[in-house]
């Protein structure tokens with residue numbers, strides 16, 4: 001197809017950041033506004049979020065959780081009740097100081113997360129072990145006053161779900177923390193075709209106010225890592241700060257054990273950077289707003305359009321199907337739907353009608369092949385599954401390729417100087433070493449993976465006895 | 477059933493406002509928080525909102541609209557671009573003045589509605605008639621700094637959808653305004669069983685910045701009216717303020733014609749006040765989170781629980797079915813699910829098992845009857861339809877009963893002194909008369925109904941020549 005039709009996006013090898021910006025704009029996912037650091041999520045981007053939301057909401061409900069809605073504003077005094085929490089969040093919240101014409105007696109912050117609101121509510125509604133567990137979730141917008149922002153990856157405001165649960169025992173709460181991390185890792189791998197590493201954050205990287213934080217980390221095309229979702233075991237820190245107490249089975253007063261966990265619009269950024277290529281977006285079929293785009297060829301010829309629409313109707317029960325019968329040139333259309341990442345293109349023209357066939361073109365591989373009308377449904381379903389599986393496989397292979405084990409800081413630095421990637425290295429457990437590594441290599445600890453390996457007996461930084469194998473990387 | 481089980485709620489005849497507060501709390505719809513004027517929407521309340529949202533979202537998409545997401549914050553300078561709009565909203569917005577530790581150069585308001593954000597975006601993406609119409613919708617939270625608040629009816633923050641569209645011509649935009657009012661009136665009548673009056677707001681009551689506002693008004697149990705949803709024709713006011721221009725079919729530059737329309741969590745308050753009674757909430761089956769609640773009787777007896785659960789499984793494909801097999805007393809359960817407004821109670825005990833029957837009890841009428849297991853599905857579906865229809869019918873009859881036509885101000889005052897209701901009266905079109913009526917009777921103009929009648933030849937207030945028949949009432 002002729003060069004003139006190709007949308008002008010930067011090659012990812014030349015400038016990955018610019019490639020990303022080009023894709024989110026040219027694929028019409030977002031637009032900017034005069035609100036610094038905030039994004040407009042356009043219809044195509046929002047449909048992707050809706051598809052993710054429907055799937056995740058189903059899985060959250062299947063695991064026994066109920067949705068609620070908490071206020072947007074948090075009085076300053078309420079936010080200050082948990083010491084670590086306020087220390088972590090104070091530098092990045094937006095403050096409301098005036099309502100209408102009047103100055104408020106107490107500032108309200110726009111929620112950066114809702115632990116304290118749930119804490120206050122739980123104190124009101126939990127009294128006995130019979131009231132437990134409480135398994136609540138909320139879909140909402142939150143605000144964090146970020147200096148540098150990028151669409152989906154880091155914005156002043158983002159959309160997410162935040163789960164907040166209360167339990168009788170520590171064991172049960174930790175089990176919940178693990179269960180929800182599993183829900184996240186599965187939706188990443190099964191639905192978004194993003195391979196993840198499951199593990200625990202180091203103390204330095206954990207959530208402000210948590211006992212510990214579990215995370216799913218993924219690797220982008222450029223070798224940088226991205227924290228895709230987190231699940232926190234809060235212990236009884238918030239429960240003590242907010243006085244969430246219950247009479248246990250022995251009639252004794254105890255604090256509840258809590259968890260919280262969140263999944264955000266950030267994952268759309270991850271999906272773009274894991275699957276995208278130099279032709280634009282590449283969407284896994286399960287999340288794609290349009291799975292099959294029908295392009296009638298020589299559509300002015302008699303019968304072509306009718307035939308194309310009848311195929312659309314025929315396929316509408318097995319896939320999300322679109323059709324472009326505008327008078328734009330075929331070359332323009334090919335490129336447009338490649339830019340939008342539509343998994344499968346279906347071309348049908350007079351010759352295909354004659355031969356009782358259609359032409360299918362895969363977005364992920366570019367493979368082009370004909371399919372007889374007779375086996376159309378089977379082949380479409382089969383091909384969409386293959387695309388979904390192939391995207392996951394390719395991303396998994398890339399992650400394996402871009403992971404290197406190192407045993408000393410010099411190798412660590414050298415490997416990263418050749419190009420960003422995941423580093424596996426042993427760590428003594430001391431945060432001083434984390435800081436040195438960050439300073440010397442730019443990489444941060446991504447997680448202590450659940451799947452531990454022994455690479456060497458000594459910390460990659462200080463040579464002292466090791467505690468854990470850790471994944472390190474430069475990160476978004 | 478014995479008195480001791482009855483939850484203590486105020487009689488609506490004694491104190492309607494207190495009855496309302498009791499119901500929203502005892503039916504676990506909302507809870508209060510330390511955030512003044514904001515509400516926590518609890519799982520049961522949120523499920524109701526989710527059911528409404530799913531149905532309305534489907535209807536909004538079926539009429540060709542796409543969902544997007546705009547920022548939460550609006551820079552002060554952007555809000556000020558449309559003069560009438562800022563005048564209307566300035567007194568009731570919350571202002572963010574600080575981000576993290578720093579004071580902002582320009583204040584940001586928390587969106588009270590998003591016309592100006594859409595305006596700015598539309599200017600960017602609309603250039604030609606080929607880009608029109610743009611039919612966007614957004615599900616979001618908005619904030620209005622209200623002095624006096626009540627759960628659902630008037631809160632600092634509420635949830636809603638706001639549609640914002642752009643069109644080539646005035647005719648097309650007005651058609652859209654009407655179409656969306658129809659979507660609202662239908663979801664009220666068909667889904668929420670709330671009868672509505674469709675009409676136009678007077679100039680004094682229209683949306684700040686609109687050319688005119690259409691409304692659906694409904695009548696509460698206590699004879700007060702509630703504006704249930706509105707649809708605005710904006711003309712080209714925002715388009716001029718924001719420079720939203722397009723090249724029309726003749727190659728000439730024009731401003732787009734716009735609409736906006738919104739439907740909020742307020743409707744839950746309407747539903748409570750239209751259908752509720754002295755036993756609590758009454759939910760129309762279509763919106764009820766649980767449509768049938770199964771209560772096993774003498775559940776400790778062998779086979780009862782198994783049988784009850786098998787009925788639950790059997791019914792789960794035709795209705796949303798719950799079961800309460802807790803060890804609480806039957807009397808407590810009866811009252812609890814009446815309080816929660818569950819449309820249908822299904823009792824099944826040893827004697828029913830023997831007779832191959834169940835007992836059904838309708839929430840709306842209290843009717844109790846047995847149904848053979850053989851015709852269980854048919855009867856449940858039939859009864860749920862009957863309840864849905866009956867709730868609408870009862871509300872419609874009440875509205876007819878509580879509507880009085882008057883031809884002079886004295887009658888107007890006398891009628892309202894006997895009790896709140898809808899007043900039909902002729903009006904000259906002069907806002908001075910609206911103000912006098914409000915002052916003397918407490919009633920405001922609710923709408924100029926599309927279905928006009930001629931009650932008299934003279935304005936109910938000034939005796940001048942009439943322009944319209946108007947519905948008046950005290951309103952929420």
Ligand SMILES: [Zn+2]
Pocket residue numbers: 427428429430433459460461462463464
């Ligand atoms: Zn070390």
Ligand SMILES: [Zn+2]
Pocket residue numbers: 903904905906909935936937938939940
């Ligand atoms: Zn008059």
